[in-house]
Amino acid sequence: MAKKLKTTTKKNTKSKVLKEPPVILVTNDDGVTAPGIKNLVQAVKDLGKVVVVAPDKPQSGMGHAITIGQPLRLHHLSTDDNVEIWSCTGTPVDCVKLAVDKVLHRKPDICLSGINHGANHSINVIYSGTMSAAMEAAIESIPSVGFSLLDFSIEADFEGARKYARIITEKMLQSKLDKHTVLNVNVPAVPASLLKGMKICRQAYAKYEEDFIDREDPHGRHYYWLTGEFVNFDKGKDTDVWALAHQYVSIVPVQFDLTNYALKSKLEKTWK
Amino acid sequence: MAKKLKTTTKKNTKSKVLKEPPVILVTNDDGVTAPGIKNLVQAVKDLGKVVVVAPDKPQSGMGHAITIGQPLRLHHLSTDDNVEIWSCTGTPVDCVKLAVDKVLHRKPDICLSGINHGANHSINVIYSGTMSAAMEAAIESIPSVGFSLLDFSIEADFEGARKYARIITEKMLQSKLDKHTVLNVNVPAVPASLLKGMKICRQAYAKYEEDFIDREDPHGRHYYWLTGEFVNFDKGKDTDVWALAHQYVSIVPVQFDLTNYALKSKLEKTWK
Numbered sequence: 001m002a003k004k005l006k007t008t009t010k011k012n013t014k015s016k017v018l019k020e021p022p023v024i025l026v027t028n029d030d031g032v033t034a035p036g037i038k039n040l041v042q043a044v045k046d047l048g049k050v051v052v053v054a055p056d057k058p059q060s061g062m063g064h065a066i067t068i069g070q071p072l073r074l075h076h077l078s079t080d081d082n083v084e085i086w087s088c089t090g091t092p093v094d095c096v097k098l099a100v101d102k103v104l105h106r107k108p109d110i111c112l113s114g115i116n117h118g119a120n121h122s123i124n125v126i127y128s129g130t131m132s133a134a135m136e137a138a139i140e141s142i143p144s145v146g147f148s149l150l151d152f153s154i155e156a157d158f159e160g161a162r163k164y165a166r167i168i169t170e171k172m173l174q175s176k177l178d179k180h181t182v183l184n185v186n187v188p189a190v191p192a193s194l195l196k197g198m199k200i201c202r203q204a205y206a207k208y209e210e211d212f213i214d215r216e217d218p219h220g221r222h223y224y225w226l227t228g229e230f231v232n233f234d235k236g237k238d239t240d241v242w243a244l245a246h247q248y249v250s251i252v253p254v255q256f257d258l259t260n261y262a263l264k265s266k267l268e269k270t271w272k
Numbered sequence: 273m274a275k276k277l278k279t280t281t282k283k284n285t286k287s288k289v290l291k292e293p294p295v296i297l298v299t300n301d302d303g304v305t306a307p308g309i310k311n312l313v314q315a316v317k318d319l320g321k322v323v324v325v326a327p328d329k330p331q332s333g334m335g336h337a338i339t340i341g342q343p344l345r346l347h348h349l350s351t352d353d354n355v356e357i358w359s360c361t362g363t364p365v366d367c368v369k370l371a372v373d374k375v376l377h378r379k380p381d382i383c384l385s386g387i388n389h390g391a392n393h394s395i396n397v398i399y400s401g402t403m404s405a406a407m408e409a410a411i412e413s414i415p416s417v418g419f420s421l422l423d424f425s426i427e428a429d430f431e432g433a434r435k436y437a438r439i440i441t442e443k444m445l446q447s448k449l450d451k452h453t454v455l456n457v458n459v460p461a462v463p464a465s466l467l468k469g470m471k472i473c474r475q476a477y478a479k480y481e482e483d484f485i486d487r488e489d490p491h492g493r494h495y496y497w498l499t500g501e502f503v504n505f506d507k508g509k510d511t512d513v514w515a516l517a518h519q520y521v522s523i524v525p526v527q528f529d530l531t532n533y534a535l536k537s538k539l540e541k542t543w544k
Contacts, residue, residue: 058341060340060341061337061339061340062335062337063334063335063336063338063365063404064335064336064337064398064399064404065333065334065335065336065337065399066333066399066498067333067498068332068498069330069332071487071495071496071497072484072495072496072497072498073494073495073496074494074496093335094498097482097484097498098484098496100482101482101483101484102484102486102496123411123528125530126407126411126528126530127337127338127365132335132336135398139395139398139479171543175542175543177535178535181535182532198543200536200539200540201536202529202533202536203529203530203531205529207411210369210373211373212344212369212370212374214374215343222345222346223343223345224343224344224345224346224370224374225343225344226338226339226340226344226366226369251539251543252530252531252536253531253532253535253536253539254531254532255530255531255532255535256395256398256530257474257475257477258397258475258524258526258527258528258530259474259475259524259525259526259527260454260525260527261474263449263450263453264472264474264524264525267472267523267525268472270447271443271447271472271523
């Protein structure tokens with residue numbers, strides 16, 4: 001079949017592409033019932049066949065965790081209006097792996113993750129289940145985008161995020177980008193009419209300065225709650241944090257080759 | 273006090289450094305009782321004051337997960353022979369954060385993670401709790417190294433890994449490397465005498481091709497076990513996978529700025 005396809009004319013190939021709507025895998029880390037993922041589906045559902053495979057419970061901060069020590073389950077929730085919805089007992093990364101192997105039985109044309117309730121700019125890309133799911137897809141040669149809105153609230157206004165999720169998904173489907181492409185998209189928490197457009201950025205060196213709240217249980221033993229204050233150490237005007245502070249939708253292209261090539265060169269010369 | 277130090281001569285500063293042994297934070301993802309972490313402590317305990325803060329249970333595959341929804345606990349296990357040992361109920365990344373804030377009350381001079389039972393080369397750097405702990409330290413401006421031995425066994429022979437853990441830790445303590453330095457070190461599972469030395473490498477594009485084993489529970493419902501076959505798609509001779517196959521200890525310098533700068537430039541020109 002593959003050989004036969006190669007012999008068709010360019011025109012035929014194009015019309016074939018037009019006939020077959022793209023398969024769009026949607027996941028997140030806030031769980032399958034979160035308003036954010038419903039808004040994402042709403043934004044893109046007429047661009048292709050949408051299949052949702054998302055965690056059955058919140059999985060924020062799970063980073064690139066995978067489930068090794070216990071089995072996973074999938075539950076089919078609904079199929080209607082060109083959208084198929086499944087929940088999964090695992091992490092966001094598990095969802096992507098299981099979706100490809102046991103739900104789609106093929107690689108989707110694109111993977112969209114989010115829309116996350118809360119920011120995933122700067123160093124948060126590393127802790128974020130939303131972005132780890134997108135990264136996992138890209139490792140599997142599926143172009144992907146993670147979307148986040150800078151509003152934790154369950155009643156957040158997703159209008160602007162929906163608008164740009166659609167614009168960016170259309171651009172991704174139309175562009176001939178590398179199959180390992182991952183974009184980290186964050187949307188400021190302002191009314192859609194105030195958004196100034198999109199900005200391609202680098203990841204800021206900005207992070208949470210951690211502190212743990214120390215409490216005592218009824219038996220006099222200590223326990224600690226993670227908390228922290230966000231601090232931006234990066235004064236650059238080409239960062240995602242700068243763009244978001246100036247009401248732009250930030251887009252950071254992300255990679256999963258973590259090699260520090262500058263340090264590699266240095267060590268090759270000095271660590272003899 | 274800081275001001276006073278600045279006014280001392282270079283010679284005095286040097287002798288001061290010599291007088292105060294470095295504080296070495298040790299953690300892992302296999303848990304505080306794993307042979308790997310005991311071997312790491314053994315390898316470096318006379319190089320400084322060693323403080324172990326490690327998970328109280330195995331945390332392999334936890335990636336950069338952090339604990340947000342529940343509190344954490346610390347347990348002091350022992351202090352002797354210049355080594356202080358604590359267990360923590362959280363993930364490897366939680367261990368680093370808690371160690372700095374609630375055990376050391378300062379940044380250690382170096383963080384060592386491992387020695388992991390099993391490989392963390394190539395794409396595994398992203399899933400690995402061992403490497404995420406090291407990365408977390410580097411984000412916190414603590415130079416760090418993650419060590420892994422290519423042998424899952426509880427009875428693995430750590431002699432070669434111990435030898436190179438010591439050599440590399442000494443080099444790190446002596447070198448004036450950036451405070452955000454992270455090294456991913458993997459050691460082949462061969463007798464120490466057969467190791468050919470160290471090689472500075474890049475991360476190979478090699479990964480597990482996933483497959484899930486599909487089983488039925490006694491109620492006829494499906495459940496899935498993650499499994500997979502390791503495949504190397506990268507034929508380069510400068511990769512960690514190549515070095516390990518040729519009996520070298522692989523050292524990949526790692527970074528946490530995930531920006532794909534090449535794609536950033538491309539999108540800036542084309543996504544107008």
